[in-house]
Amino acid sequence: MKAKKLAALILSGFMAMSMMACGSSGDSTSTDTTTGSDASTEMKGSVEGELTVSIWDENQRPGLQKIIDEWSAESGVKATIQVVGWDDYWTLLEAGASGGQLPDVFWMHSNQAQKYMENDMLMDLTDKIEASDKIDMGNYYEGIVDLYKSNGKQYAVPKDIDTIALWYNKTIFDEMGVDYPDDTWTWDDFAAAAKKLTNDDHWGYAIAPSNNQDSFYNAVYSMGGEIISDDKKASGYDKPETQKAIQMFVDMVQEGSCPDLNTISESGADVLFESGKVAMVTQGSWMVAAFKDNEYTAENCDVAVLPKDAKTGKRVSIYNGLGWAASADTKNPDAAWSLIEWLGSKEMQEKQAELGVTMSAYEGCSDKWVNCTDKFDLNGHMKMLDADLVFRPYSKYTTVWEDMQTEKLKEAWTGDKDVKTVCQEICDSMNQTLSEE
Amino acid sequence: MSNKPKVTGRERSEFIWGWLFILPTMIGLIVLNIIPIFQTIYQSFFKTGDFGRGNIFVGGANYAKVFADTEVWQALFNTLKYAVVEVPISIIISLVLAVFLNGKIKGKSTFRTIFFLPMVAAPAAIAMVWKWLYNSEFGLLNHILPGKTNWVSNPKIAIYSIAIIGIWSIIGYNMVLFLAGLQEVPKDYYEAAAIDGATGVQQFFSITVPLVSPTIFFVLVTRIIAAMQVFDVIYMVIDNNNPALYKTQSLVCLFYKYSFQQSNKGYGATVVVVLLVVIMFFTVLQMIGQKKWVHYN
Numbered sequence: 001m002k003a004k005k006l007a008a009l010i011l012s013g014f015m016a017m018s019m020m021a022c023g024s025s026g027d028s029t030s031t032d033t034t035t036g037s038d039a040s041t042e043m044k045g046s047v048e049g050e051l052t053v054s055i056w057d058e059n060q061r062p063g064l065q066k067i068i069d070e071w072s073a074e075s076g077v078k079a080t081i082q083v084v085g086w087d088d089y090w091t092l093l094e095a096g097a098s099g100g101q102l103p104d105v106f107w108m109h110s111n112q113a114q115k116y117m118e119n120d121m122l123m124d125l126t127d128k129i130e131a132s133d134k135i136d137m138g139n140y141y142e143g144i145v146d147l148y149k150s151n152g153k154q155y156a157v158p159k160d161i162d163t164i165a166l167w168y169n170k171t172i173f174d175e176m177g178v179d180y181p182d183d184t185w186t187w188d189d190f191a192a193a194a195k196k197l198t199n200d201d202h203w204g205y206a207i208a209p210s211n212n213q214d215s216f217y218n219a220v221y222s223m224g225g226e227i228i229s230d231d232k233k234a235s236g237y238d239k240p241e242t243q244k245a246i247q248m249f250v251d252m253v254q255e256g257s258c259p260d261l262n263t264i265s266e267s268g269a270d271v272l273f274e275s276g277k278v279a280m281v282t283q284g285s286w287m288v289a290a291f292k293d294n295e296y297t298a299e300n301c302d303v304a305v306l307p308k309d310a311k312t313g314k315r316v317s318i319y320n321g322l323g324w325a326a327s328a329d330t331k332n333p334d335a336a337w338s339l340i341e342w343l344g345s346k347e348m349q350e351k352q353a354e355l356g357v358t359m360s361a362y363e364g365c366s367d368k369w370v371n372c373t374d375k376f377d378l379n380g381h382m383k384m385l386d387a388d389l390v391f392r393p394y395s396k397y398t399t400v401w402e403d404m405q406t407e408k409l410k411e412a413w414t415g416d417k418d419v420k421t422v423c424q425e426i427c428d429s430m431n432q433t434l435s436e437e
Numbered sequence: 438m439s440n441k442p443k444v445t446g447r448e449r450s451e452f453i454w455g456w457l458f459i460l461p462t463m464i465g466l467i468v469l470n471i472i473p474i475f476q477t478i479y480q481s482f483f484k485t486g487d488f489g490r491g492n493i494f495v496g497g498a499n500y501a502k503v504f505a506d507t508e509v510w511q512a513l514f515n516t517l518k519y520a521v522v523e524v525p526i527s528i529i530i531s532l533v534l535a536v537f538l539n540g541k542i543k544g545k546s547t548f549r550t551i552f553f554l555p556m557v558a559a560p561a562a563i564a565m566v567w568k569w570l571y572n573s574e575f576g577l578l579n580h581i582l583p584g585k586t587n588w589v590s591n592p593k594i595a596i597y598s599i600a601i602i603g604i605w606s607i608i609g610y611n612m613v614l615f616l617a618g619l620q621e622v623p624k625d626y627y628e629a630a631a632i633d634g635a636t637g638v639q640q641f642f643s644i645t646v647p648l649v650s651p652t653i654f655f656v657l658v659t660r661i662i663a664a665m666q667v668f669d670v671i672y673m674v675i676d677n678n679n680p681a682l683y684k685t686q687s688l689v690c691l692f693y694k695y696s697f698q699q700s701n702k703g704y705g706a707t708v709v710v711v712l713l714v715v716i717m718f719f720t721v722l723q724m725i726g727q728k729k730w731v732h733y734n
Contacts, residue, residue: 266574
């Protein structure tokens with residue numbers, strides 16, 4: 001009898017455990033389905049003497065791990081990098097923030113920084129920077145420093161900077177007898193070339209309504225328009241210059257020198273470029289790693305500076321930069337700061353560029369980045385650092401109006417509504433969102 | 438002297454052990470399902486602050502916004518459309534398959550395994566593969582078929598393309614349930630029918646369908662609930678730039694967009710409460726309707 005009871009107890013114990021396993025696996029699939037396998041690793045705080053570092057770009061992991069390993073050798077603290085894809089990164093980070101389980105050190109981005117800073121989720125670095133002999137905020141690009149500042153306090157140390165440039169397919173240019181793009185190109189030359197480069201097999205240029213920083217934002221600011229006012233209180237979509245820039249891209253779609261919305265929504269501009277279906281794309285420097293690893297682009301493509309505007313003479317690159325931030329309630333604040341200080345120091349910023357991870361946020365440290373590959377002439381991206389740098393438009397709830405903007409611009413792309421009407425609608429809706437911030 | 442029958446030791450022991458056995462399930466349900474339901478309903482009356490702090494009570498404002506929001510109505514319509522296509526077709530196909538695989542066919546278990554395989558694959562992986570099959574530039578479908586169809590970016594057909602993925606994924610699972618139901622049907626009915634000269638088709642409609650109707654009902658109820666919650670396939674296949682997004686996104690997609698992408702959890706909760714009410718409505722409707730066509734022995 002006793003044995004039976006014992007067996008029953010053990011069985012029920014098993015059931016309880018399998019139940020729990022079901023529960024947690026069921027739970028994770030509900031988010032996991034959207035994610036891919038990376039996301040199943042949880043974001044967690046650290047145990048003693050070990051730091052967790054979270055980033056979202058797998059391409060940067062090997063280089064950064066090298067830099068972090070050097071720090072570990074010096075400090076004796078182990079640090080491991082977790083990579084979680086872009087979308088899930090923010091979902092998991094938010095869950096971590098709500099539950100007090102943020103990673104120790106992680107990337108911050110302009111879309112979200114303000115929210116995290118205002119809610120004291122990030123460690124206040126102001127005094128630590130003051131006391132440090134390695135970090136001086138004057139050395140970094142101003143827009144990135146300002147981005148991670150809230151109420152006079154600094155919450156992150158700038159990590160990198162990106163620029164946008166014009167990538168082109170040399171093979172298609174040769175085939176169609178068009179000269180390669182150079183720094184004399186205006187947006188009009190660009191549109192004319194796109195038309196000449198279009199035939200049944202390929203398009204001249206590819207752009208989607210959600211390609212903002214890497215596409216139409218550059219033209220908007222180059223032509224003298226704006227997306228959001230400097231005080232972040234008003235939309236710039238009612239400006240004729242803004243509308244003119246968007247009109248240029250919509251015209252290209254209507255003429256057929258850009259793929260239509262159906263095509264571009266199924267295969268992104270980068271996919272079309274990598275398979276030789278378009279002659280030109282505007283892409284950020286973060287794509288270098290991917291284009292380098294792709295056999296087709298490495299063989300056939302190169303990069304030049306963005307066109308300038310004929311009227312204003314301005315050549316604009318919308319830039320953005322990540323920041324290294326630490327959790328406000330990390331168990332190991334000294335180690336976390338020491339790692340951030342290391343990553344922001346001049347030597348390591350130079351090393352980051354040299355290893356080809358990205359261009360660095362520390363001014364004058366990016367020169368070696370040009371040599372990180374012999375496949376392309378990366379001066380196309382480097383020279384954009386000397387053009388008019390405009391920081392990527394953002395506000396507290398950037399994603400809300402960015403999503404809306406993508407949604408509405410689709411109607412302009414398909415030609416269902418004219419650009420002016422669409423822009424006015426975006427302007428109204430965006431002003432509404434901004435007034436609620 | 439009390440009239441109550443005396444509780445014997447054995448009865449008490451059964452009572453305790455009974456509860457002990459369902460305790461794990463009960464705890465799981467309460468912690469993972471029931472408490473979150475009430476939290477979600479509670480949240481739908483708030484304008485939520487960042488990271489769950491500083492929530493402001495707004496009464497029915499979120500609900501007023503939902504009822505005025507055409508995007509929500511369109512999403513509800515999309516969800517219903519998906520369910521109406523996916524559920525009946527998948528049930529019909531899997532029932533027919535189950536009947537065939539219940540008969541005498543060579544390599545029966547091999548076929549059963551093949552049809553069940555989609556259930557084993559991760560939904561996200563399935564969606565990625567189908568996305569490439571459907572791709573208008575490089576996809577296999579457009580390669581084989583004449584003409585260039587925008588399977589997943591034409592607003593008129595995208596929802597049906599999505600439903601096809603849903604049907605393909607679920608057939609195996611439904612089939613296994615029907616196979617189990619078919620084991621309950623006594624063989625002598627078929628023998629009697631055959632002697633009376635009934636054809637296979639007649640046997641199917643007069644014997645098989647009525648006798649497995651409890652299983653059909655079970656599959657119908659659970660599949661409609663699941664189909665109304667469709668999210669992963671749509672999220673993976675239809676991206677932000679897609680012109681068909683407005684005509685394909687389901688209520689759960691909207692919930693995800695508001696709750697997690699725009700961190701407006703209060704409004705997201707409201708959308709999902711609307712979904713809960715709709716699902717409850719249809720389930721109750723089916724529970725009432727079952728008397729007309731479901732035959733329990």
